[in-house]
Amino acid sequence: MLQKTSQSKVKRSANRASYKKADLYPIIDDLKMAHICFSQDDSPMSIPMLCWRVDDAIYIHGSRGSRLVKQLTNGSKSCVSFAELNSWVMAKSAFHHSANYRSAVLFGAFETVDDDEAQVRVYRHFVEQLEPGRWDHIRPPNEKEIKATTLLKMVIDEGAVKVRRGGPIDDEDDFSMAVWVGELPWVKTQGEKIIHQPSSESR
Amino acid sequence: MLQKTSQSKVKRSANRASYKKADLYPIIDDLKMAHICFSQDDSPMSIPMLCWRVDDAIYIHGSRGSRLVKQLTNGSKSCVSFAELNSWVMAKSAFHHSANYRSAVLFGAFETVDDDEAQVRVYRHFVEQLEPGRWDHIRPPNEKEIKATTLLKMVIDEGAVKVRRGGPIDDEDDFSMAVWVGELPWVKTQGEKIIHQPSSESR
Numbered sequence: 495m496l497q498k499t500s501q502s503k504v505k506r507s508a509n510r511a512s513y514k515k516a517d518l519y520p521i522i523d524d525l526k527m528a529h530i531c532f533s534q535d536d537s538p539m540s541i542p543m544l545c546w547r548v549d550d551a552i553y554i555h556g557s558r559g560s561r562l563v564k565q566l567t568n569g570s571k572s573c574v575s576f577a578e579l580n581s582w583v584m585a586k587s588a589f590h591h592s593a594n595y596r597s598a599v600l601f602g603a604f605e606t607v608d609d610d611e612a613q614v615r616v617y618r619h620f621v622e623q624l625e626p627g628r629w630d631h632i633r634p635p636n637e638k639e640i641k642a643t644t645l646l647k648m649v650i651d652e653g654a655v656k657v658r659r660g661g662p663i664d665d666e667d668d669f670s671m672a673v674w675v676g677e678l679p680w681v682k683t684q685g686e687k688i689i690h691q692p693s694s695e696s697r
Numbered sequence: 698m699l700q701k702t703s704q705s706k707v708k709r710s711a712n713r714a715s716y717k718k719a720d721l722y723p724i725i726d727d728l729k730m731a732h733i734c735f736s737q738d739d740s741p742m743s744i745p746m747l748c749w750r751v752d753d754a755i756y757i758h759g760s761r762g763s764r765l766v767k768q769l770t771n772g773s774k775s776c777v778s779f780a781e782l783n784s785w786v787m788a789k790s791a792f793h794h795s796a797n798y799r800s801a802v803l804f805g806a807f808e809t810v811d812d813d814e815a816q817v818r819v820y821r822h823f824v825e826q827l828e829p830g831r832w833d834h835i836r837p838p839n840e841k842e843i844k845a846t847t848l849l850k851m852v853i854d855e856g857a858v859k860v861r862r863g864g865p866i867d868d869e870d871d872f873s874m875a876v877w878v879g880e881l882p883w884v885k886t887q888g889e890k891i892i893h894q895p896s897s898e899s900r
Contacts, residue, residue, distance in 0.1 A: 581888075588832070631875065
């Protein structure tokens with residue numbers, strides 16, 4: 495279970511909250527993109543980044559020595575959020591229009607993964623999650639690449655999941671209005687792979 | 698143009714950055730979900746929320762008197778980020794695996810929209826963006842609903858857009874490896890509407 499603290503406890507629509515890791519993990523694994531929020535020069539900063547999970551930790555990576563990496567590894571706290579919009583919820587009244595979504599917020603601090611073998615293991619998991627079996631066919635990271643990149647880890651501990659599903663909640667007085675109600679879904683599917691010729695051109 | 702400041706200027710892969718409102722607006726309009734980042738009791742907090750644009754401002758809404766609304770309207774700064782993952786970028790080496798995405802980060806402060814007519818106008822835009830023509834068929838917000846909700850506005854001013862497109866950047870030494878390279882796309886489409894019977898049941 496995730497730690498439910500004064501910070502992580504969901505107060506509004508608490509019936510939509512969960513603190514189960516079993517509810518959290520598919521969200522992280524399906525999205526693999528998080529918003530990393532931290533304080534920089536006393537101002538809030540949020541940066542969208544690739545973020546993946548191995549066991550009970552999430553990982554992000556950045557250029558060694560970058561402002562971001564320095565900021566995230568100085569011991570200060572971070573907040574990491576994930577969200578996916580699943581459908582618009584269409585109601586009889588403007589007020590009851592809403593959205594279905596899956597979301598999660600985690601609190602903690604990032605630490606660097608210094609051990610080279612541990613780093614390679616975590617990158618291997620990332621590539622294997624994108625395409626199972628791929629790792630055996632690509633070139634693994636060399637020493638120079640490992641040195642150029644900092645891998646950051648946050649143990650999954652404190653946080654919450656919030657999910658909304660289903661149709662609108664309407665006022666009974668509005669039921670007779672002649673307008674359709676329900677959901678306008680957003681469907682996310684993995685398309686066919688697009689094969690490129692190898693290129694070293696920057697993009 | 699967005700204000701390019703020490704805070705908003707993109708330093709890494711600056712060739713992927715843009716400060717044009719014309720590049721920003723489709724991202725906000727297509728996603729309509731943002732991560733609202735602020736400082737709470739000296740800790741960073743990030744909350745995924747519906748967020749939409751009317752002219753040169755973004756809007757979010759929350760329950761009047763909620764902790765979130767109080768926090769965002771006390772004059773302190775917020776950071777608002779948007780991101781969409783478009784494809785995995787598959788390379789010859791682990792290191793060059795990447796992602797294509799559209800993202801944006803905005804900086805500023807939220808203010809409340811107090812005028813009732815202005816509030817209704819902004820909600821109207823939201824509903825009309827979901828389904829053009831719908832506003833004329835639904836019940837507009839009544840006084841009680843307007844009073845229960847706080848509409849917050851941030852003028853679009855300081856920020857940046859960052860977008861990656863295309864295939865991987867590989868090292869020429871790796872070109873001969875026998876593994877496909879290119880993109881694994883994520884395709885987001887609007888599905889058929891799902892019509893429900895009206896219900897007042899909470900979800």
